[in-house]
Amino acid sequence: MTTVGIIGAGNIGSALAKGFTGLGYDVVIANSRGPETLSDLVAEVGDKARAATAQEAAEAGDIVVVTVPLKAIDAVPVAPLVGKTVLDTNNYYFERDGHIAELDQKKTTTSQMLQEHLPQSTVVKAFNHIPAVDITTDGSPAGTENRRALATSSDSDEAVALVTRIYDEFGFDTVNVGPLSESWRVERDQPAYVVRQNRDELEKNLARAER
DSSP, X not given: OOEEEEEOOSHXXXXXXXXXXXXXXXXXXXXXXXXXXXXXXHHHHOTTEEEOOHHHHHHHOSEEEEOSOGGGGXXXXXXXXXXXXXXXXXXXXXXXXXXXXXXXXXXXXXXXXXXXXXXXXXXXXXXXXXXXXXXXXXXXXXXXXXXXXXXXXXXXXXXXXXXXXXXXXHTOEEEEEESGGGGGGGSTTSXXXXXXXXXXXXXXXXXXXXX
16 A cells, blocks of 8 residues: 655645545654654544654655645655655745745746755645644545536646545545646635535636636
8 A cells, every 4th residue: 555655744635644644644753843843643543644854754755745834844754755656735825934935026926946855856736725623524426416626737647646546545536737837826825725616616716717
């Protein structure tokens, strides 16, 4: 069974740890404070999860989720992620991250920034526009009427296919936004951000996005 490394144990990281283990994946999760601070979360998630350092989570994961504040992406280990697919959940909050000129000037996206930091990894946007609590509670079987849809974005078709499969396992339809340069369409303050929407509604909201 695939092992998922999760770097970041906030609301999204914790929800994904529960979701992935519930689907049968092994999870290795890390935060910035050290694995000893994650004992309660690991106990809650169950025996398919273990706490580790970010380096160890990156090394252990067949696929790896990076779900740290944007201001902390430079601390994400690079070498152990070479050749791996990295799911990026990040959004830009200048109130938390400080102002980043390239983002303020609409010259790049958060996922492109992570891709630049991880030049030999394959970055794919995932789970960035859904409240953490909904990740494990709002999914439904394929074909369900009004099934919730989530967006993904990558420069790799294979990475999009991977996230499409993962979304389906979690109970969501997928809409492909396109390359990372278009991932701004599903970020903060855009129509598709943190609202419940089915596939048709998500496609319309993505088309309505303005930069």
